[in-house]
Amino acid sequence: MPPFVPRKRISSADPPPAKRQAQAEPPAPVPIIDGSDSSSSSSSLSDAPESDIETPQGLRAPESDDDEEEDVDWEDAIDTNTTNATTPIVAGPQPELQDLELTLDKNEHHVTDLLDGKKGPSKIERQIRIQSHCMHVQCLLFHNAIRNAWVNDKKVHEILRNKLPEGIHKEVKKWRIASGLELPEPKPQPPKSKKKGKQARKDKDWSADTQRLEPGQPDMSRGDPLIGLLKILVAYWRKQFRITAPGLRKHGYRPIASLEAVINDFRNEEHDPVRHGERIASRDEFRSAAERMQGSRDVGTQLFTALIRALDIEARLVASLQPLGFGWTKAETYTPSKTETEPERAGSENESEGSEEDTTPEELSKSKKGKPQFDKDMPFPIYWTEVASPITHEIIPVDPLILSNPVATTPELQAAFEPRGAKADRTKQVICYVVAYSADGTAKDVTTRYLKRRTWPGKTKGLRMPVEKIPLPGHRRGQYFEFDWFRVIMRPYMRGPNQRTKVDEHEDANDLQRKQPEKKKTAQTTDTLQSLRQSTEFVLERFLRREEALIPGAQSVRIFTSGKGDKAKQEPVFRRADVVKCMSAESWHKEGRQILPGAVPLKRVPIRSVTLRRKREVDELQRETGEKPMQGLYARDQTEFIIPPPIVDGIIPKNDYGNIDCFVPSMIPRGAAHVPLPGTVRLCKKLGIDHAEAVTGFEFGSKMAVPVIQGVVIAAENEDLLRDAWRIDAEEKRKREELKAEKRILQTWRKFLFGLRIMERVQEEYGAFDNPGDRERDECNPFAARKKKGSGQHEEHDSEAAVEFADEHHHFEESSHNVLDHGGGFLLPGEADADADDGLIVEQHHDTRRRTDPANLSGDGSAAEETGDEYDLDSGSEYAPG
DNA sequence: TTGGTTTAGATATCTTTGCGCCTT
DNA sequence: TAAGGCGCTTTGATATCTAAACCA
Numbered sequence: 001m002p003p004f005v006p007r008k009r010i011s012s013a014d015p016p017p018a019k020r021q022a023q024a025e026p027p028a029p030v031p032i033i034d035g036s037d038s039s040s041s042s043s044s045l046s047d048a049p050e051s052d053i054e055t056p057q058g059l060r061a062p063e064s065d066d067d068e069e070e071d072v073d074w075e076d077a078i079d080t081n082t083t084n085a086t087t088p089i090v091a092g093p094q095p096e097l098q099d100l101e102l103t104l105d106k107n108e109h110h111v112t113d114l115l116d117g118k119k120g121p122s123k124i125e126r127q128i129r130i131q132s133h134c135m136h137v138q139c140l141l142f143h144n145a146i147r148n149a150w151v152n153d154k155k156v157h158e159i160l161r162n163k164l165p166e167g168i169h170k171e172v173k174k175w176r177i178a179s180g181l182e183l184p185e186p187k188p189q190p191p192k193s194k195k196k197g198k199q200a201r202k203d204k205d206w207s208a209d210t211q212r213l214e215p216g217q218p219d220m221s222r223g224d225p226l227i228g229l230l231k232i233l234v235a236y237w238r239k240q241f242r243i244t245a246p247g248l249r250k251h252g253y254r255p256i257a258s259l260e261a262v263i264n265d266f267r268n269e270e271h272d273p274v275r276h277g278e279r280i281a282s283r284d285e286f287r288s289a290a291e292r293m294q295g296s297r298d299v300g301t302q303l304f305t306a307l308i309r310a311l312d313i314e315a316r317l318v319a320s321l322q323p324l325g326f327g328w329t330k331a332e333t334y335t336p337s338k339t340e341t342e343p344e345r346a347g348s349e350n351e352s353e354g355s356e357e358d359t360t361p362e363e364l365s366k367s368k369k370g371k372p373q374f375d376k377d378m379p380f381p382i383y384w385t386e387v388a389s390p391i392t393h394e395i396i397p398v399d400p401l402i403l404s405n406p407v408a409t410t411p412e413l414q415a416a417f418e419p420r421g422a423k424a425d426r427t428k429q430v431i432c433y434v435v436a437y438s439a440d441g442t443a444k445d446v447t448t449r450y451l452k453r454r455t456w457p458g459k460t461k462g463l464r465m466p467v468e469k470i471p472l473p474g475h476r477r478g479q480y481f482e483f484d485w486f487r488v489i490m491r492p493y494m495r496g497p498n499q500r501t502k503v504d505e506h507e508d509a510n511d512l513q514r515k516q517p518e519k520k521k522t523a524q525t526t527d528t529l530q531s532l533r534q535s536t537e538f539v540l541e542r543f544l545r546r547e548e549a550l551i552p553g554a555q556s557v558r559i560f561t562s563g564k565g566d567k568a569k570q571e572p573v574f575r576r577a578d579v580v581k582c583m584s585a586e587s588w589h590k591e592g593r594q595i596l597p598g599a600v601p602l603k604r605v606p607i608r609s610v611t612l613r614r615k616r617e618v619d620e621l622q623r624e625t626g627e628k629p630m631q632g633l634y635a636r637d638q639t640e641f642i643i644p645p646p647i648v649d650g651i652i653p654k655n656d657y658g659n660i661d662c663f664v665p666s667m668i669p670r671g672a673a674h675v676p677l678p679g680t681v682r683l684c685k686k687l688g689i690d691h692a693e694a695v696t697g698f699e700f701g702s703k704m705a706v707p708v709i710q711g712v713v714i715a716a717e718n719e720d721l722l723r724d725a726w727r728i729d730a731e732e733k734r735k736r737e738e739l740k741a742e743k744r745i746l747q748t749w750r751k752f753l754f755g756l757r758i759m760e761r762v763q764e765e766y767g768a769f770d771n772p773g774d775r776e777r778d779e780c781n782p783f784a785a786r787k788k789k790g791s792g793q794h795e796e797h798d799s800e801a802a803v804e805f806a807d808e809h810h811h812f813e814e815s816s817h818n819v820l821d822h823g824g825g826f827l828l829p830g831e832a833d834a835d836a837d838d839g840l841i842v843e844q845h846h847d848t849r850r851r852t853d854p855a856n857l858s859g860d861g862s863a864a865e866e867t868g869d870e871y872d873l874d875s876g877s878e879y880a881p882g
Numbered sequence: 883t884t885g886g887t888t889t890a891g892a893t894a895t896c897t898t899t900g901c902g903c904c905t906t
Numbered sequence: 907t908a909a910g911g912c913g914c915t916t917t918g919a920t921a922t923c924t925a926a927a928c929c930a
Contacts, residue, residue, distance in 0.1 A: 896919090
């Protein structure tokens, strides 16, 4: 039988019921797991010197605490997950823990697809996708942090700088002069390599004005000179860098069989970049890619960013994350390629492993010369560079390999980074999280810059975890706490408030300002069904809620035509201002109002019946009339306050149930008073005061409505009398309880002392046993057994009873400490006060606070049996020889 | 591409006056 | 023997909201 959990007696501390868990539960951050990234194995992580991964708060893959783990079972583990330290402290709903059963077979279903053959995803399936998405996002974030650290590598810088032709070096110098970073007549400069290190790092920090304090004025006559230099650098890069491997791309959720094949292939076969994705396992391999000037388009951009940094220009590595989503759109559905007939040649992305850079044969086209070309089908970059102008502090996005306008100086050109159109659909390119990694190791969410018109949510809708509005417990409706999962995830990467740069300030005030979608002008433009549905000004009659009605004589503003041709339907459009809230007579009664005589209901709706009694009535009516019984709804204007007549001669009017409705204070008759104290009915009877029990509301359950009664209503002149009587009565009751408790304590002590004395006497008189018969008896006598144990004569025949007794004795000793600490161990006078009402003794053993009926302390000792750590006094006395 | 319709799941809201057994 | 306390129970129908697919 399932355990009984009372439903009505929910304490006020209980969290409110969960709201829309399926969508709105942003999971707690999942620890970053190494191995999620094929190109950054654990060795590469550990190889990297600490300073290399320059995440500001020392971000590291969390280490497991083995010591703790031993004591934690898997249920605790789930709990830990859901209450991760980075989860905001909200007394909100906790997701309900459920068993999750996944049956994996080799059919063509997806991991989270149609587990039980139903149409549409279930709650659990949604949860799986949300968790997959969140974990994948975090893996990608960490992967990029590592790549960003490699982009800072001095050797890589040196390699790339040395490759630059003399002409470009000259252009760089020209730019430095034009930007006022250098004087036109070059002084003998310290060699660049010496400028590395601390000075170079300082230079990159645009919050320090060191460079701009140098002599020379920037020449802005032809715009920012940096733009020209960047165009030259991009042209150089496009000519020099060869794309020889596939980059990251999104594939969607695969069928199980395909996924298994991919994972096995990835694990067991020799690494093949075409099938398994590009693998750059270490910083050395990254340097090698720089040396050879080849790799995936992603690596190409990463190396380009390194080149910009090598030239002492502030550059960020930007990554537009392409994670597995949490929806069921086409972008999340795996589309097998036409050439993909053999399973073993299937594409190599494996979602569960977060495998990195891979491709399927379809993405691999051949150029005219017969050389393989990678990712030609993807029209948008996944990685690019953001360059900060030292003059204007503006960010200039640069795509060194793909876009036709590589240097995006205007918002329109920046919006060209946002994947859209049929090609983006086909290649599943999305925009959801665009993250820029700075040279100091920090990262920043710069998604807004790349959204069309910088409007939220824009194209991120349905692809990025939305900001969740959590209702604040104990507040009115409409007061929310906003929980932004991605913001929480980004926090460890973000630059601290003290380290913010001028670039930060500038972009936060401009490019990164989120804009709200422009509201459509409903009055001027043509109506649509959706616009009318959402309108706060106008409404169609069919959109009115059950409790809403148009006021009599409401005039329509215009006519709206929905549908076309034969289906065209004309409907009048009304003002929202002409809509009023309506309620049934019963509902108004609950608000202390009654229907005005002769009022005609504005609306008639079917009766909703919950209680058995009401249901029977409704069914009866339906049988008689053959129609669904309706009830009228009235507007507030059609009601008035219920003002009961003043009481006469102290007699309280009562309703059919013998009580009085007190839903609101105005329902108490003049000359009467509500005394909401418990036990007042008995006192009224005793004092001979006319009274009626006060009904203040109802509780629903088990197809019943139970009235909530709070005290009584009596004549006002009797109020003082009743209250005084109640105080005296309460005081007497308290004293009675106190006496009773004291008596019980004394009795318990008496028993306890008797037990001790008996034990003492038994030990004195019978002492040790010598003959075997005594020994047998001894086995049943815990006192004797204890004596032996205590005197160090513990023998193998010591009975279980003796051990049990020793255990009990141990607990008793613990209790004894409490005796000393807490005034007697059984009950304190103060505690007697607090708990006298229900006659229970409250015992405190360490952290456990339990309520135990003292009756159980004697007799059969069931309380001791149940709890296992109480000293059973009566049992103790039973051991004494009779 | 936009807008309308349909479908389905999740969640919110409304509902309006016991009954029988046991202990005191 | 009457009065009062306590346990039982885990609703449920309907409305509303939301997302997604499909179609024009």
